[in-house]
Amino acid sequence: MNAWANIKAIMKRELGGYFTSPIAYVFLVIFLLLTGFFTFTVGNFFERGDASLVSFFTWHPWLYLFLVPAVGMRLxxxxxxxxxxxxxxxxxxxTWQAIVGKFLASWLFLALALALTFPVIITVNWLGNPDNGVILAGYVGSLLLAGAYLAISCMTSAMTRNQVISFILSVMICLFLILAGYTPVTDLLTRFANPIVTQIVAAFSVMTHFEGFQRGVLDARDVIFFASVIGFALFTTGLIIRNQRAG
Amino acid sequence: MIKVENLTKAFGPNLAVNNVSFSVARGEVLGFLGPNGAGKSTSMRMITGFIPPTAGSITVGGYDVVETPIPAKRLMGYLPENAPGYADMTVRGFLHFIAELRGLKGGARRAAVNRAVELCFLDAVLYQTIDTLSKGYKHRTCLAQALIHDPDVLILDEPTDGLDPNQKHEVRNLIKRMGANKAIVFSTHILEEVEAVCSRVIIIDRGRIVANGTPAELKARSETAGAVHLRARGPSAVLHERLSRVPGAARVEIISESQNGVEARVYPAPSATATLTRSVAELAAREGWQLDEIHTEEGRLDEVFRTITLPDTVKAAA
Incomplete structure (x- = not known):
């Protein structure tokens, strides 16, 4: 009870911190502009002639690659x-209460950004008859993906007092998590390595686990994957902070 | 309330704090003195549980800071060095946040914030964000944060740093007042502050405690303690000669010589401190000197501080 009160106090402060500075507004505007641009222009939303949000969700791992570390780098x-x-x-x-409070605050903020993309749902429902269950699964996956990136940014943020370094480090780690399961990379890997090795490497990728959600499948293994990335990164954050204090 | 035993902190091969032991009871104000880098802040960080000690133990109100940090931290208020604060928060928001984490709710929280604001004179800046505050206000905001839950133990790292003389005076009075029923440890560079506020002083140098006593005890260790200071008219050579023959005088020093007279200091022999002033006064009366000033010196803390800490600093530089 007490722990939750502390976590809530830290969350409140952290969320307030986003909105009293221009960070929140700049982020929200850029996020919405970019999701719109990728969905409708790069993703050929209209030309597909398909009542689904595939062209919307496909870009999320790449979009989050830069936007989520920007949110998490200051934590x-x-x-x-x-x-x-x-x-x-x-x-x-x-320390745990502080870590969890800060993480949840930023995650909530990302959830808000994601929620503000609701016009695409309205658009696709107005134009056709999409499977809204698939769309919901996509949103759940997207939120989990953002959480995983965020936990990694949280970890790199604890490593340094320099936000730029923290940003670059987390982009690199997240990029690795994408590339490990990115089709061009896995194709390349199968040429050199045993297919089992390729599968193992791909199993570490967010791409592999995000795919199911996009198809509307809520697989427990995918949820566990994202949850364990979050858990591991936050646990490491705790270790880093403890080590720094020990000097 | 605070008990520190054999506290040691090593950063790599360097011992920042080396086998420090002391205790502070309720009603005591302990002044922590020492040159820069002596280990004052490191000690305070360990007491407040920010960094773990390499060896030794710290208990606050009976709770071990390493083993049971949460109840120990509840008892303490801490003003870290440089008075940090969340730049984008208002003073009021910041104090409410700290009060919330201190477990204060609703009306009690509002009352605690108002009390701290009043104690630290923050009314004028309540709705300003912390990054727009002057150094003095920023410092007082952080001090208010430390006082908000009316803690039994206060750890203040340079509480008067960056304040103007009036504010320094206010903060000193505040510490003195609160010292009556709390255990307070504060560090400072300002020696007069120690004399004004502390009931006990610890001088720490290169990680070790080199002196521990009341301000009066420490001053008595000064070379000039018990010396007689006088200003009289007359040729300095005669004064010097006569004063040297006063019973109990170890040495006579002519400090200055001008149209206004000669200023001299008579150092006492180890045994004769008590009677020296009277002896000098009697001599002046016998000789018929025109005496403008005469008093017994109490000794000076800065002198003690220098003699205790300087040799090491010089050695370190060499």
Whole structure:
């Protein structure tokens, strides 16, 4: 009960931090513009003649690659730069509560950004008869994907007080998670390696696990994959913070 | 309330804090003195549980800071060095946030925030964001944060840093007032502050405690403690000669010589401190000197500080 109160207090502050600075508004506008651009122009939404949001969700792993680290990069590096880390960690809360609170706040913010893409649902429903269950699964997958990237950004943010370094590091890690299962890469890999190796590598990719959601399949293994990426990254964040304090 | 035993912190091969032990009871204000880099902030960070010690133990109100950090942290208020604060929050929002994490709710939280605002004179900047504050206000905001839950133990790292003389005075009075029923540890560079506020002083140098006592005890260790300072008219050579023969005088120093007279200091022999002033006054009366000023010196803390910490610093530089 007490733990949840602390997490909530930290979430509230963190979310407030997004909206009192221009970050939130800049992010929301850019996110919505880019999703629109990729869906309708690059993704040929209209030319497909298909009542689905495939062209919308396909681009999410790439879009999030840059946008999610931009949201997550400040989580811990800002605390270290301002020196408020010392304040936060000498308050009667555990490091876990702080980590979870910060993560949930940013995730909630990304969920809000995602929710604001609702006009595409209206559009596709107005134009045709899409399977809204598939669309819902796509949104769930997209949110989990964003959470996984965010947890990784959270981890790299704890490593350094420099937000730029934190941003680049998390983009690199997330890019690896995409490429491991990106078709051109897996095709290349099968030429050199055993198909089992290729499969194992691809199993680490967010692409492999995001695919099911796009087709409307809620597979427990995919959910577990994203949940474990989040869990692992947040756990590592805790270790990094503990090690830094130990000096 | 605070008990520190054999506290040691190593950063790689360097011992930032080396086997430090002390305790602070309720009603005590402990001044932490030392040159820059002596290990003051590191010690405070360990006491507040921000960094774990390499060796040794710290208990606050009976709770071990490493083993049971949460109840120990509940008892403490902490003002870190450089008074950090969330740049984009208003002073009011920031204090509410801290109060919330301190477990204060509803009316109690509002009352606590108002009290802290009043104590630290923050009314004027309540709705300003922290990054727009002057250094003095920023510092007081962080101090207010430390006081918000009226803690039993206060750890203040340079609480008067960056304040103007009036504010310094206010904060000193505040610390002194609160010291009556709390255990307070504060670090400073300003020696007069220690004399004004502390009931006990610890001087720490290169990680070790080099002195521990009341301000008066430490001052008594000064070379000039018990010396007689006087200003009189007359040729300095005669004054010097006569003063040297006063019983109990170890040495006479002529500080300055001008149209206004000669300023001299008579250092006492180890045993004769108590009677020296009287002896000098009697001599002046016998000789018929025109005496403008005479007083016994209490000793000076800065002098003690220098003699204790300087040799090491010089050694380190060499």
């Amino acid at each position: 811990w590096s800002e605390e270290r730069r301002l020196g408020t880390l010392e304040l936060l960690l000498t308050l009667p809360i555990t």
